[in-house]
Amino acid sequence: MTHKTLVAGVAVDTRHWIGGERVASADTFTDVSPVDGTELAEIARGGPAEAAAAVAAAKAAFPGWAATPRAERARVLHAIADGVEKRLEDLAIVETTDNGALLRSHRRGVMPRVAHNFRFFADWLLTLEHEDFETRGHTNHVTWDPAGPCVLITPWNAPLMLATWKVAPALAAGDTVVLKPAEWSPLTASLLADIAAEAGLPAGVLNVVQGLGAEIGDALTSHPDVRRISFTGSVPTARRITASAADNLTPVSLELGGKSPLLVFADADLDLAVDLAVEQYDNAGQVCLAATRLLVEETVAEEFTRRFVDKAARLTQGDPRDEATDIGPNIHERQLEKIDGFVQRAVAAGARAVTGGFRLDGQYYAPTLLTDVAQDSEIVQEEVFGPVLTLQTFTDEDEAVRLANDTRFGLAATLATGDRARADRVTERLVAGTVWVNCFFVRDLKAPFGGSRHSGVGREGGTWSFDFYCDLKNTVTAP
Numbered sequence: 001m002t003h004k005t006l007v008a009g010v011a012v013d014t015r016h017w018i019g020g021e022r023v024a025s026a027d028t029f030t031d032v033s034p035v036d037g038t039e040l041a042e043i044a045r046g047g048p049a050e051a052a053a054a055v056a057a058a059k060a061a062f063p064g065w066a067a068t069p070r071a072e073r074a075r076v077l078h079a080i081a082d083g084v085e086k087r088l089e090d091l092a093i094v095e096t097t098d099n100g101a102l103l104r105s106h107r108r109g110v111m112p113r114v115a116h117n118f119r120f121f122a123d124w125l126l127t128l129e130h131e132d133f134e135t136r137g138h139t140n141h142v143t144w145d146p147a148g149p150c151v152l153i154t155p156w157n158a159p160l161m162l163a164t165w166k167v168a169p170a171l172a173a174g175d176t177v178v179l180k181p182a183e184w185s186p187l188t189a190s191l192l193a194d195i196a197a198e199a200g201l202p203a204g205v206l207n208v209v210q211g212l213g214a215e216i217g218d219a220l221t222s223h224p225d226v227r228r229i230s231f232t233g234s235v236p237t238a239r240r241i242t243a244s245a246a247d248n249l250t251p252v253s254l255e256l257g258g259k260s261p262l263l264v265f266a267d268a269d270l271d272l273a274v275d276l277a278v279e280q281y282d283n284a285g286q287v288c289l290a291a292t293r294l295l296v297e298e299t300v301a302e303e304f305t306r307r308f309v310d311k312a313a314r315l316t317q318g319d320p321r322d323e324a325t326d327i328g329p330n331i332h333e334r335q336l337e338k339i340d341g342f343v344q345r346a347v348a349a350g351a352r353a354v355t356g357g358f359r360l361d362g363q364y365y366a367p368t369l370l371t372d373v374a375q376d377s378e379i380v381q382e383e384v385f386g387p388v389l390t391l392q393t394f395t396d397e398d399e400a401v402r403l404a405n406d407t408r409f410g411l412a413a414t415l416a417t418g419d420r421a422r423a424d425r426v427t428e429r430l431v432a433g434t435v436w437v438n439c440f441f442v443r444d445l446k447a448p449f450g451g452s453r454h455s456g457v458g459r460e461g462g463t464w465s466f467d468f469y470c471d472l473k474n475t476v477t478a479p
């Protein structure tokens, strides 16, 4: 039986990658394309045995990789980035076929960013230095020691982007990795294993295991040899992972969901505000950072809504491989049912769909804007993870801040205002890991990234990533 499947003309190995070898499982699961429902591949369905084998491989490879000089680790990471760039077109088409996000974004934004993830953390590693300091004539010298095998668990909405945002700093830090991609988008992680091997990453330094959630996940996160767990995904899974990691006191980094606000003040450039709002439909609304709650100052709400509906109507929805498409499909039938359930319950509770509010043919959902929503309602409080926005109005800054902060999340917030002083005042009062003022989604890997409250635990990016993936050591030397 062959374990290579052709996906959009690209050969993808459907087995795990453990200790530098392809490993099959007795069972498989079916990977389906959200674009047209095609069954793409039968993927190895790992469980506790595969989890144990992958952690053992990562543990065995750890001393060698940790002892590899920084410059050599950085060289290998750059070679992986070269490989990503060489196979950019393959990665882009496979990712689009697998998760339904736009091909043009994968080609021009996401996959170049994947390569950049490796280059950035390779270069950052070489600049990582703490200044020595003195205590009563003794010197303090702080070093970042590699921590050990890491388990990295990632979601389907930006599969390779989010995986490499963890893999790159972990490898740069000198750690070894077991990556578990989401079962709805398992393919590009397998291609990454090929690319890393070709780039000369030693066997066992990066392992990729496939499987269904807890079936393999519990064995990974409860393993005593795992030194770090970094997870991006939903709050319920985060709770379970944290509980599973507790026995071994394994440090956990959590990047979770959001219900972020976009605050539009009357002094804003209204066209810019509308552009920012419509941008929240990107990736069919499957973006953790999406500002799904539009909070608009009452005096401009009517005009804002009119312009918003006009602009939203001009979005092209359809096949994500088509250059003209703005919004592709949602990932899975189950996700569509969930999205529609949120919308129908909101409407039953009195919300009004100004635009959208229904499913389209195939796996598509009409971009939706709901008004007349109560602050304590499910649609305002819970993450939908689809192209569904709500609009509420406010009369002054205090009310805007109160509404903005009144959910259990704290991932991001976006402000549209023409008044700098107001932007400063409001920003200071917002609970959010990232605040964008008159812009959205501008991200620098140097910046700390993460959320407050139920949006996450910890920060990644730049030195913050190394703080997480390393054991910090202070050496005090007598004069």
Ligand code: NAD
Residues within 6 Å of the ligand: 153, 154, 155, 156, 157, 158, 162, 180, 181, 182, 183, 211, 212, 213, 214, 215, 216, 217, 218, 221, 232, 233, 234, 235, 237, 238, 240, 241, 255, 256, 257, 258, 287, 288, 289, 383, 385, 411, 451, 455, 456
């Ligand atoms: P999910 O929690 O269902 O799954 C995420 C991953 O966890 C998958 O790989 C899954 O197989 C795995 N998993 C499930 N149960 C597990 C267990 N018990 N042990 C170990 N692993 C387990 O999330 P999802 O539906 O794939 O992703 C959507 C969520 O991710 C949304 O809430 C979204 O906001 C969030 N997200 C957050 C960020 C961020 O950076 N903050 C980025 C993207 C997505």
